[in-house]
Each structure stands twice: as structure tokens, then as C-alpha cells.
Amino acid sequence: xxxxxxxxxxxxxxxxxxxxxxxxxxVIMAVFLSVQLAFTVYACIHKGETELGxxxxxxxxxxxxxxxxIVASATVYHGFKYFKNRITRRFFYxxxxxxxxxxxxxxxxxxxEATVVWIMVEATTLTxxxxxxxxxxxxxxxATWKYIFLCSTGIAFAYMGILFLSMTLNGExxxxxxxxxxxQAALHADPLYLKIAFVFIFIGYSTKMEIFPMHTVAIxxxxxxxxxxxxxxxxxxxxxxxxxxxxxxLALSATSIFDWxxxxxxxxxxxxxxxxxxxMLKAKHNKRMxxxxxxxxxxxxxxxxxxGGVGYYAAILLLVAHSFVKSSLFFQMGQLYxxxxxxxxxxxxxxxxxxxxxxxxxxxxMFSILAIPPSGLFVSEYLIFRSLIFNDNWIVMIIxxxxxxxxxxxxxxxxxxxxxxxxxxxxxxxVSEKIHPAETITQFVFLAVVLIMCFYRPLALDQxxxxxxxxxxx
Amino acid sequence: xxxxxxxxxxxxLIYISVAERFRAYAKLIAAQGxxxxxxxxxxxxxxxxxxxxxxxxxxxxxxxxxxxxxxxxIIGRTGIYKVHAKALPGFYSLILSLLALVLSIIMANAxxxxxxxxxxxxxxxxxxxxxxxxxxxxxxxxxxMIGFLVIENAVFMxxxxxxxxxxxxxxxxxLLDIFVSVLIISILINQIGSKxxxxxxxxxxxxxx
Numbered sequence: 001x002x003x004x005x006x007x008x009x010x011x012x013x014x015x016x017x018x019x020x021x022x023x024x025x026x027v028i029m030a031v032f033l034s035v036q037l038a039f040t041v042y043a044c045i046h047k048g049e050t051e052l053g054x055x056x057x058x059x060x061x062x063x064x065x066x067x068x069x070i071v072a073s074a075t076v077y078h079g080f081k082y083f084k085n086r087i088t089r090r091f092f093y094x095x096x097x098x099x100x101x102x103x104x105x106x107x108x109x110x111x112x113e114a115t116v117v118w119i120m121v122e123a124t125t126l127t128x129x130x131x132x133x134x135x136x137x138x139x140x141x142x143a144t145w146k147y148i149f150l151c152s153t154g155i156a157f158a159y160m161g162i163l164f165l166s167m168t169l170n171g172e173x174x175x176x177x178x179x180x181x182x183x184q185a186a187l188h189a190d191p192l193y194l195k196i197a198f199v200f201i202f203i204g205y206s207t208k209m210e211i212f213p214m215h216t217v218a219i220x221x222x223x224x225x226x227x228x229x230x231x232x233x234x235x236x237x238x239x240x241x242x243x244x245x246x247x248x249x250l251a252l253s254a255t256s257i258f259d260w261x262x263x264x265x266x267x268x269x270x271x272x273x274x275x276x277x278x279x280m281l282k283a284k285h286n287k288r289m290x291x292x293x294x295x296x297x298x299x300x301x302x303x304x305x306x307x308g309g310v311g312y313y314a315a316i317l318l319l320v321a322h323s324f325v326k327s328s329l330f331f332q333m334g335q336l337y338x339x340x341x342x343x344x345x346x347x348x349x350x351x352x353x354x355x356x357x358x359x360x361x362x363x364x365x366m367f368s369i370l371a372i373p374p375s376g377l378f379v380s381e382y383l384i385f386r387s388l389i390f391n392d393n394w395i396v397m398i399i400x401x402x403x404x405x406x407x408x409x410x411x412x413x414x415x416x417x418x419x420x421x422x423x424x425x426x427x428x429x430x431v432s433e434k435i436h437p438a439e440t441i442t443q444f445v446f447l448a449v450v451l452i453m454c455f456y457r458p459l460a461l462d463q464x465x466x467x468x469x470x471x472x473x474x
Numbered sequence: 475x476x477x478x479x480x481x482x483x484x485x486x487l488i489y490i491s492v493a494e495r496f497r498a499y500a501k502l503i504a505a506q507g508x509x510x511x512x513x514x515x516x517x518x519x520x521x522x523x524x525x526x527x528x529x530x531x532x533x534x535x536x537x538x539x540x541x542x543x544x545x546x547x548i549i550g551r552t553g554i555y556k557v558h559a560k561a562l563p564g565f566y567s568l569i570l571s572l573l574a575l576v577l578s579i580i581m582a583n584a585x586x587x588x589x590x591x592x593x594x595x596x597x598x599x600x601x602x603x604x605x606x607x608x609x610x611x612x613x614x615x616x617x618x619m620i621g622f623l624v625i626e627n628a629v630f631m632x633x634x635x636x637x638x639x640x641x642x643x644x645x646x647x648x649l650l651d652i653f654v655s656v657l658i659i660s661i662l663i664n665q666i667g668s669k670x671x672x673x674x675x676x677x678x679x680x681x682x683x
Binding site: 122125126129141144145148149152153155156159160163164166167168190192193196 | 584615632633635654
């Protein structure tokens with residue numbers, strides 16, 4: 001089935017580029033989303049099975065595949081809205097690349113072999129760069145250059161990490177680079193090599209996971225890419241980075257470097273939140289603020305993973321909830337740009353008067369992303385702090401809490417300014433667009449899901465999460 | 475013969491660290507392509523013929539001909555022949571390069587085991603450090619591009635350190651070269667030159683908070 005999925009996606013992507021008709025592209029995207037949905041359902045039904053030898057429908061992959069399919073549907077919808085009143089010259093490249101990106105991310109979620117994962121990640125870099133460069137401005141050129149350059153360097157580092165793994169596992173009855181065989185062979189491998197491999201791979205994929213040290217590339221990409229693309233990059237792509245790091249972490253969790261990996265994750269997590277807090281306090285660009293918020297949330301995820309215990313559960317739950325909130329906020333930023341014709345904070349204001357439904361999304365989204373009850377993220381962050389206390393990680397907990405207060409202050413002040421205050425400089429409302437409230441429905445639905453997650457989480461979701469973390473040390 | 479090629483490769487790395495003209499960079503990248511082909515040809519005897527042909531063709535066609543050709547095209551189109559005036563002087567670059575070589579030898583000695591060739595590991599680490607140094611100490615985007623290409627060669631050398639076992643990985647590493655290097659160079663040629671007045675890294679420093 002996965003082979004057919006890849007083939008159909010490739011055919012649809014090529015058809016978008018060759019047919020070049022707007023109505024036909026609409027049909028193609030509808031067909032693609034149907035295929036994506038069918039593939040997701042198929043993967044859920046065939047849970048645990050392996051296809052083509054390199055792709056496994058395991059619980060972790062399924063969680064994020066389901067999230068991707070939901071977020072991708074809204075992304076396609078908002079993509080069409082984004083092109084309203086715009087030059088459509090690059091409309092076809094946009095959609096062809098979008099199909100490629102969604103497909104590559106799906107493949108990366110399910111790949112069970114380090115080199116296949118790496119190829120999929122490479123494909124996401126190539127397709128995402130087309131989307132980031134979409135508006136062809138000086139800024140998008142800069143963001144694209146940095147994205148390709150840093151991601152490629154990062155991926156080269158990840159590749160060297162994979163080679164280091166191969167070097168150390170070569171003589172240990174090593175059967176290949178599937179995560180299962182890495183886990184088996186790593187038990188007897190040289191810890192020094194495992195450490196080097198982990199550091200290289202972690203640094204390499206930190207470009208995708210939007211986490212310290214190579215987080216900057218994604219910040220620029222998110223701020224420049226069209227808002228629907230930003231939504232996908234800061235959720236599905238980030239989840240992809242997590243899935244890869246998590247699989248390697250899981251494979252090496254039974255070795256002697258387990259505690260050392262935890263320290264690396266916690267250090268990286270705290271530094272991510274530190275950087276995010278610092279930059280958010282001086283953020284003047286609305287989408288960059290959201291991008292730094294992603295960095296902060298991924299920092300929390302890394303800490304959760306490093307601290308262990310209920311932190312494992314919290315990490316995955318946080319990612320699921322974050323995907324829905326962050327994507328709805330990015331979609332809303334797209335609408336905000338259509339109304340205010342700016343992304344600069346100083347030029348933004350009076351949004352409640354100009355687009356009340358959108359302003360409501362921003363307020364609910366702000367509460368949700370800051371993990372203020374009744375947000376689903378609150379449950380995750382509560383569990384993370386509980387885990388930190390349980391493990392006597394008081395210093396990490398205090399530092400993290402202080403930094404989170406900075407993030408809370410920075411974001412709430414900015415969102416409140418956009419919604420209620422007069423703009424600090426003259427607004428240009430000459431090209432302001434009137435947006436029908438119905439266009440925000442998807443955002444309200446996503447936010448409602450996150451609010452419900454505070455009180456109720458489907459048993460199926462809990463089961464998938466518990467299955468994903470079942471083999472980690474308690 | 476193999477050791478001779480490896481030593482020559484190390485010399486090109488030292489040369490690339492101190493070179494100040496982009497034509498010299500392009501020629502050195504081409505030379506490294508030929509050397510990598512020779513090393514692959516001599517080293518990977520047990521790899522099946524198809525893989526070997528693939529590797530050799532890519533090092534010869536891609537690393538030795540296509541990439542240097544594109545680099546020369548960029549140099550001609552942008553009219554930038556020398557590194558930035560504020561780039562680190564050659565003497566200091568040489569000192570850094572030699573320090574990187576010493577560090578590589580020490581690290582390789584600490585890391586080597588029975589499955590890895592210590593010589594390849596040393597050169598791979600040295601190539602990696604040289605690429606990173608080029609990116610860190612230079613200001614022009616073209617220098618960064620050269621640094622990236624050198625890092626790609628480091629990946630190839632790491633693959634060689636694994637010897638005959640990992641032919642598939644080597645192929646994938648080469649695919650990375652093809653996709654990414656060509657893409658980056660194409661952007662550099664087609665877009666950056668026409669959109670920016672200067673090819674300096676500072677020109678791509680407008681995205682701020």
C-alpha cells in the first residue's frame with residue numbers, strides 16, 4: 001500500500017505541474033487528501049505490519065500520521081484561501097511541493113531504517129525549500145538559502161552520526177540500520193561511539209525538530225513561508241524531527257549511555273527555552289513570535305523525554321496538542337496579514353474590531369499555547385513538572401518555570417496588543433480584506449480539540465502513546 | 475599508491491585553508507573529486523561492480539566536472555575572484571588548519587577500533603574541520619559553499635573508513651551530493667546574484683525579530 005501511496009502522490013504532484021489549471025489543481029488536492037486519509041486509515045488497520053521492508057505502521061508513527069493528515073487538510077484549505085487575490089503564477093509549484101512535503105513527512109514517520117529516514121528528511125528539505133521561497137522576495141531568498149544550507153549541513157552531520165553507528169555496530173552481529181537491529185547490536189557496542197553518533201544525529205535533526213542548537217533555520221523559515229506552510233513546518237515537520245530523535249533514543253535506551261542522553265536532552269531543552277524566552281521578549285514580528293513559541297514547546301518536549309517516567313507520555317501528548325494549537329495560530333496569522341497587511345507588531349492593532357472571529361482565535365490560541373487551563377497543554381506541562389519534582393530535578397524545574405513566565409509575559413503582552421490596542425504606527429488598511437468568519441471554523445475546531453484534551457483524551461490515543469513508550473526504562 | 479592519494483588529499487585540504495582566490499578553490503574541489511575517485515577505485519575492491527561504477531562515475535562526473543564547472547560559472551557571473559578583505563589572513567588559517575590536523579590525529583587515535591581504518595578516520599575528521607573552518611572564518615557566501623562541499627567530501631571519507639561493508643550507504647551519501655549541492659549552487663547562480671548587490675553573508679542578514 002505504501003508503495004502505491006508514494007506513486008500516487010508523485011503522479012499527482014507531477015500532474016499539478018504539467019496540467020497547470022487552477023480548477024484541476026483543486027481536484028488534485030482533493031484526491032490527494034482522500035488518498036492521504038485512506039492511507040492513514042489503512043495504516044491504522046494494519047498496525048504493527050511492515051511494508052517494503054523499511055516502513056512499519058507502529059504506534060508512534062501512527063499518532064503523528066493521524067495528526068499530519070488532520071493538519072494537512074486544514075493546510076490545503078487555507079492554502080487556497082492564501083491564493084485569493086494573489087498572483088497565481090507559483091500556485092502550481094506551491095501545491096506540487098506541498099504534496100511532496102506531506103508525502104515525505106509521512107514516509108519519515110513510518111520509516112524504520114536510519115538511512116531511509118535520512119532520505120525522507122532530505123526530501124522534506126527539498127520540497128520545503130520550494131515552499132519557503134514561494135514569495136520570491138529578498139527575505140524568502142535569505143530564509144531559503146539558510147534553510148537549505150543549514151539543513152543540508154545538519155543532514156550531513158546526521159549522516160556522519162549514522163556512519164559512526166555503523167562503525168561501532170559492525171562487529172556486533174549487526175544486520176543493518178533498522179532501529180530494531182541498532183537496539184540489539186548497541187547493547188555490546190563501544191559507548192564512546194554511541195555517544196558521538198547520538199550527538200551527531202541529534203544536532204543534525206535539531207534543524208527539523210526546531211530545538212537548540214540548530215533551531216535558527218526553522219525560525220527564519222516559519223517567519224517567511226506562507227502561513228499555511230508555516231503551520232505545517234512548525235507542527236508536522238517538528239513532529240518528524242521528534243519521531244527520529246525518539247526512535248534513536250529508544251534504540252539506545254538499554255545501553256550504558258542512557259543517562260548521558262537524558263542529560264543532553266535536558267540541557268538542550270533548557271537552552272531552547274532560554275533562547276525562546278530571550279527572543280520572544282524582544283520579538284517585533286508576529287510570526288517569528290510563534291516560531292519562538294515552537295522552540296519553547298520543543299524545549300519542554302526535550303526536557304520531558306530527558307526526565308523520563310510520566311515525562312514520556314507528557315512529551316507525546318504535548319506534541320499532539322501543540323500541533324493543533326500552533327497550526328490554528330499560524331492559519332490565523334495568514335488571515336491577520338490579509339486584514340492588516342503587515343506582520344510587524346508595531347503596525348498591528350485593533351484586531352478585535354477589524355476581525356472579531358480571528359481575534360477570538362488569537363486569544364484562545366494564546367491561552368492554549370501558554371498551557372493555561374483548560375488547555376490540553378496544561379496536562380502535559382503539569383506532568384512534566386511532576387516528573388521533574390519526582391526526580392528531584394529542582395534546579396531544572398525552577399529555571400524552566402522562570403523562563404516560562406518570561407514566555408507567558410512576552411506572548412500575552414503581544415497578543416493583547418494586536419487584539420485590543422491601537423497600533424503604534426500608522427496602519428495601512430487601504431488593501432484590507434474582509435474575511436468571512438466561516439473561514440476560521442477549522443481553527444476553532446482545532447482549538448476545541450485541545451481544550452477537550454484537558455478533560456478527556458480518547459482511549460485509542462492513550463493506548464497508542466503507551467505502546468510507543470512501552471520499551472523505555474521506567 | 476593509496477596512501478599517496480590520501481596524503482595528496484590532505485595537502486589539498488591545507489591548500490584550500492589558505493587559498494584566497496576562488497578559481498583556486500574550484501580547481502582544488504575538482505582535484506579532490508579525482509583523488510576521491512582514485513581512492514574509491516583502489517579501496518573498494520569487494521564492492522559489486524554496479525556500485526563501484528556508480529561511485530566512480532559520481533566522483534568523476536559530479537565532483538570533478540559538474541560542481542567545479544558551476545563554481546567557475548558563478549565566479550565568472552559575479553566577478554568575485556578573491557575572498558573577502560576581512561577574511562582571516564592566510565598565515566592564521568594555516569595555523570588553524572595544522573591545529574585541526576593535529577586534533578584529527580588525536581581524535582582518530584582515540585576512536586579507532588578493529589572495524590575502522592584509522593587513516594581514513596583521521597582524514598575524514600580533518601576534512602570535516604577544514605569545511606567548518608571555511609564556513610566560520612569567511613564572509614562570502616561562495617566561501618560557505620566551498621566549506622559545504624568540503625564537508626560533503628568529509629562524509630565520503632567517513633564512508634570510506636567503513637570500507638567494503640557499507641556500499642549502499644556510500645551511494646546514498648553521493649545522492650546527497652547530487653541533490654543538495656546542485657540545488658544550492660543553482661540558487662546561488664540564479665537568484666542570489668540577481669537579487670543581492672553583494673555576495674556577502676551580511677547581505678543575507680536582514681531577517682530579524
